[in-house]
Amino acid sequence: MQILEKTSKFARFGGPIQLASNALATIKGIDEGVFERVMSKFTFTGTRMNGIKDGIRTEWYTKFEAITKLAEYFKLPYTGVIDRPDLQEIMLEEVGGDKTVRTDSTFQSFEQLPNNEGVRVTLADGTVVEADILVGCDGIWSAVRSQLWNEPAKGPDSGCTYSGYTCFAADTVQRTDYYFDVGYQVYIGPGKYFVTSDVGRGRTQWYAFLALPPGSKSRASNKEYLYDLFSKGKEGRWTDELFKVLDATPDDAIEQRDLYDRPPSVLKPWSKGHVTLMGDAVHPMMPNLGQGGGQAIEDAYVLAERLGALKSRSQIPGALTGFYLSRLPRTAIVQGLSRIASDLIVSAFDTPFQVPPLSWSSKCRARGRDASPATPCPGPGGAPSRAASWASCLPAGRPACALPPAPCSRDAPLTPLAVADSSDGASRDYSTNRTSRDGSTPGTGRWEGRGGSTTSSRRRSNPSCPESSTRNSGTSTPSRPSSAQRRRSTASLTRL
Numbered sequence: 001m002q003i004l005e006k007t008s009k010f011a012r013f014g015g016p017i018q019l020a021s022n023a024l025a026t027i028k029g030i031d032e033g034v035f036e037r038v039m040s041k042f043t044f045t046g047t048r049m050n051g052i053k054d055g056i057r058t059e060w061y062t063k064f065e066a067i068t069k070l071a072e073y074f075k076l077p078y079t080g081v082i083d084r085p086d087l088q089e090i091m092l093e094e095v096g097g098d099k100t101v102r103t104d105s106t107f108q109s110f111e112q113l114p115n116n117e118g119v120r121v122t123l124a125d126g127t128v129v130e131a132d133i134l135v136g137c138d139g140i141w142s143a144v145r146s147q148l149w150n151e152p153a154k155g156p157d158s159g160c161t162y163s164g165y166t167c168f169a170a171d172t173v174q175r176t177d178y179y180f181d182v183g184y185q186v187y188i189g190p191g192k193y194f195v196t197s198d199v200g201r202g203r204t205q206w207y208a209f210l211a212l213p214p215g216s217k218s219r220a221s222n223k224e225y226l227y228d229l230f231s232k233g234k235e236g237r238w239t240d241e242l243f244k245v246l247d248a249t250p251d252d253a254i255e256q257r258d259l260y261d262r263p264p265s266v267l268k269p270w271s272k273g274h275v276t277l278m279g280d281a282v283h284p285m286m287p288n289l290g291q292g293g294g295q296a297i298e299d300a301y302v303l304a305e306r307l308g309a310l311k312s313r314s315q316i317p318g319a320l321t322g323f324y325l326s327r328l329p330r331t332a333i334v335q336g337l338s339r340i341a342s343d344l345i346v347s348a349f350d351t352p353f354q355v356p357p358l359s360w361s362s363k364c365r366a367r368g369r370d371a372s373p374a375t376p377c378p379g380p381g382g383a384p385s386r387a388a389s390w391a392s393c394l395p396a397g398r399p400a401c402a403l404p405p406a407p408c409s410r411d412a413p414l415t416p417l418a419v420a421d422s423s424d425g426a427s428r429d430y431s432t433n434r435t436s437r438d439g440s441t442p443g444t445g446r447w448e449g450r451g452g453s454t455t456s457s458r459r460r461s462n463p464s465c466p467e468s469s470t471r472n473s474g475t476s477t478p479s480r481p482s483s484a485q486r487r488r489s490t491a492s493l494t495r496l
């Protein structure tokens with residue numbers, strides 16, 4: 001197996017990434033050792049209070065308790081975050097480092113060889129490489145997809161469309177009195193939303209999602225721009241919690257990125273002959289659900305499983321077709337949900353939250369049922385919304401019916417887990433919602449449902465988490481592959 005990577009070397013950059021329960025269980029299914037290494041660098045958010053808050057009044061609209069309860073019910077690892085460089089370093093070492101990953105190797109084109117002899121790949125520097133299978137896992141602007149589907153990798157004809165949202169992001173260190181209780185909070189308000197998440201070691205990662213046209217990047221100060229946007233809108237000044245995060249963030253740490261995705265690739269096959277696609281190359285999605293990486297990890301598992309069952313090269317095209325057909329429904333659903341989540345957040349909630357009077361809700365429902373493409377429901381301010389939801393039809397200026405604030409209940413007690421924190425000498429538990437403020441029990445890595453209580457950074461097995469643990473929702477429910485399958489699972493280019 002060889003992985004062709006266009007960058008010249010591994011560099012530590014990039015913020016934390018959420019690995020939800022499904023992604024973690026799949027990593028565990030691929031390799032227990034990798035899973036344990038991930039756990040050793042992991043911060044749990046799925047054990048704490050997560051949910052949606054009113055961006056102006058700071059009150060909780062809803063809490064996502066299902067994230068914790070489902071993990072416990074299915075005995076899956078709790079959702080959490082890990083720094084991307086840590087994850088990449090672990091993956092890189094586990095696949096064999098330089099022996100497997102060829103840097104400075106930019107894929108340019110492929111040629112399918114006759115008689116099931118495989119694929120010939122030409123790199124940008126003219127080097128030719130041959131293999132049985134080419135797996136295009138080269139991201140949203142995939143050059144492999146471009147050739148496979150005969151369309152440009154980027155631009156209006158590439159099939160990748162601007163989502164309507166641009167995203168500002170950074171991480172910072174701030175001290176809040178809710179740090180140990182809250183995982184992530186989505187602050188919502190008209191036309192934009194702001195997300196903060198604990199990402200371990202005292203850090204808070206944040207995103208500001210704004211509905212702006214693409215290419216809106218040129219400005220002197222991102223920080224001032226966000227300050228103005230969140231303080232001078234018609235809805236008034238947003239919550240102080242948001243401004244405290246901004247205050248603690250240096251201006252030059254804030255990055256802006258326009259968000260693109262694709263609709264599910266139902267008609268165009270992911271695989272042809274000995275070439276297939278996976279990950280963002282074929283199903284890039286909006287980051288709202290934190291599932292893009294998770295779906296790529298699931299792809300890898302299922303692909304390895306299919307390839308591991310092969311007896312001869314002639315079975316490869318069928319196996320690749322089986323792979324993508326089994327992944328298509330699930331990834332399409334997650335892609336779709338990720339896509340409409342932004343629209344729903346921006347269109348369906350108002351501030352203060354208002355329940356539509358019955359006449360309006362039934363009118364909108366009827367409109368949704370009978371809606372013809374010629375009369376799309378406008379979003380707030382008349383802007384067309386991509387969410388096909390009756391909620392996006394609510395009129396501006398409808399009668400107010402503010403809900404009382406939701407009760408702010410604390411989570412049920414959880415088994416303690418601690419991670420040593422050296423920043424101020426106090427022993428803190430930055431990984432779960434329980435704080436060892438008394439300085440006791442530093443350690444790492446409780447990941448399983450409430451039944452377990454072990455705290456160990458290198459635990460090899462746990463009876464409360466069966467290996468077939470990816471049964472949360474999948475149309476593809478991977479079982480554990482052999483070690484040979486595992487080796488192939490991260491393959492970009494593989495020789496059977």
Ligand SMILES: Cc1cc2nc3c(=O)[nH]c(=O)nc-3n(C[C@H](O)[C@H](O)[C@H](O)COP(=O)(O)OP(=O)(O)OC[C@H]3O[C@@H](n4cnc5c(N)ncnc54)[C@H](O)[C@@H]3O)c2cc1C
Binds near residue numbers: 019106107108142
């Ligand atoms: C703001 C934001 C937040 C996100 N948060 C989350 C999250 O919390 N959880 C989550 O699961 N997902 C998240 N995602 C999505 C996640 O980052 C992607 O889904 C994931 O990185 C896709 O992995 P991939 O391997 O398919 O593609 P990529 O990560 O894009 O990797 C592609 C690789 O291919 C290489 N490459 C590209 N072209 C070539 C070529 N021609 N030749 C050789 N090599 C090439 C690139 O250098 C790169 O190393 C987020 C995305 C965004 C934008």
